[in-house]
Structures are given as structure tokens and as C-alpha cells.
């Protein structure tokens with residue numbers, strides 16, 4: 001999943017715009033940078049695929 005939400009540094013509102021805030025035209029930044037999570041819900045599918053590939 002691509003993280004689309006940005007947070008304005010000026011008014012602290014969340015926006016979907018990637019450059020400037022739609023509210024106050026302030027700078028926006030990604031509040032939570034996307035990173036790999038060990039709790040990735042697709043991990044078990046990937047593991048299952050890997051095991052399947054190994055056994056066949």
C-alpha cells in the first residue's frame with residue numbers, strides 16, 4: 001500500500017496533495033514514512049509461495 005497522506009507543517013492538517021497544502025499552501029511532509037513491517041499481512045503469503053516453490 002502506498003502511503004498517500006501528507007501532513008502540512010503549517011496548519012498541521014492532513015492532505016492528499018504531495019507538494020503543498022490545499023488549505024494554507026504550506027509545505028507538506030509524510031507523517032509516517034512507509035517502511036517494511038514484520039507484521040506485513042502479505043508475508044505469510046510470500047512464505048507460503050516460497051515453501052510451495054521449494055517443494056515442487
Ligand SMILES: [Zn+2]
Nearest residue numbers: 008011021024
Ligand atoms: Zn496547511
